[in-house]
Amino acid sequence: MNTGLRITAFAAALAATFGTAYGVGRGVDPVVADSAPAPHDEHGAGSPSAPEGEGGRTGHESTPAGGLQISENGYTLDLATPNVIAGERTRLRFTVRDAEGKAVTAYQREHDKELHLIVASRDLVTYRHLHPTRAADGTWSTPVDLPRAGGYRVFADFTPAQRGAQNLTLGADLAASGPYAPANLPAPDGTARTDGYQVELAGSLRPGRASELKLKVSRDGRPVTDLEPYLGAYGHLVALRSGDLAYLHVHPNGEPGDGTTKPGPEISFTATAPSAGAYRLFLDFQHRGEVHTAAFTVRAGAAPTAPEPAPAGPQEHADGHTH
Template structure:
């Protein structure tokens, strides 16, 4: 067999091998690798791949972009699950010696806050995992759609001098992937019969106040219940790379100044310009509800009509 024929035969065999492997994968419901966000129109204020939106650099470090930081690593033992099926998510925080961390500082009523969000930011879970004596954390999770997700662990080690960290790791949910696009920016959102209105702007490199007003059936809700040490818990994620913003509540229940609604106030700083998703968790009548907003850093909230409840909110493992 001459050289040309040998190469042709080898290529044919290689193609047949990969074709067979693909077919088998389809039969056993393949795990979908981390997929990029659904294509969307590029906005002038969105960060580019190699620079932040504020003068070409990020004005404040964002969390969740690294799996390891300051000597600590998020060891995700469950890197993939199957969409639509309940699974046990397990992970460990390890120190620079590879040992499991077993002592954490309690913040907002928890030793560790766990967030799971889809790459397209249309599915969001705020989970409350439990820690075993050996340092292994676990929580049930049920993700509704196939695709790429990001797991965020927000914590502060109890070690003297340790700083608060947010580490991130990729999670894949197997199944048939269907791209989704977050709703357009809007100042109002609906959640389980509640309406939440957003006031204020998210500013790149500058702290600003965000106020969220909760109402139901057109009436202000004035008896919100404490949740994670405040009347609301707000998470902000940047579209594209899912940078995690640290958002701080203004006031707390019982301080003599903070009212239980209808407004909940937070202070936040965007690390750059761009499009962000805000997820507000609040408790009323014994249940936690999640309202989601799409905003652009540096721009006033737009729109007046309530946005559809497009974000998949709390799932299994969210203890109240």
């Protein structure tokens, strides 16, 4: 993913309240929550303003963010499945088209894939990192099962095979119909737990400045020192800004086989936040043949959050991989 994260943003209006139905099925146009439509700025331009600390900016955007546009540099994300039904397994189909409207059929491989697909809910509670397959005519498809109704954003991260082409992250809206209950952004916490693993976050995001994020993986109180390569690294990190789902650019520090990068317990990334505000980080890592996802809420410009005790009761976590 251009080795890393790129936060994406989008906005559209959602008129739904707790207990009401979100959409009526596949025949309706997609709707999303919590904000006004986003302008189609150039890649890296500022996103629509929002309250500070909830994805808003502080007067300027100093770092490009991806996924805010459906079209860029002559390429367009054509989402053929804009509506799904929550809780039902559906095949998501889409095509990347060039300036002449033709389907793109040749891509550069990055992190073992021609294209990376991320699906995230508007409230950043549900996250999916999908690995679609491409047909000869350029149509991409992948099964997806979204557990909750509401607005989602689909991000396609790719680089066309054309010489000199730039890496792009294009975004489109997706609606999951069904009974809708909005969720709040999880509170910042320096520790995430998933599938029996504990991941501790050290470091913080800084608006307009590169900073290091270190994530330490352990299981049963013991550091995990035998992480397995996943998408060309020992971890894959995606960051999305709350409020508009801007896709953040993140880069892993080191890679398997370089002679210096160890297979855990720490995984290091460098990231630059485009603005102050709240962000959701999704770390994918592979151990013993299984991919796991740990999610964190952080605030750019704020001091790192100390680890907190695990909340009581069942927790919904990112749970995000489909291959």
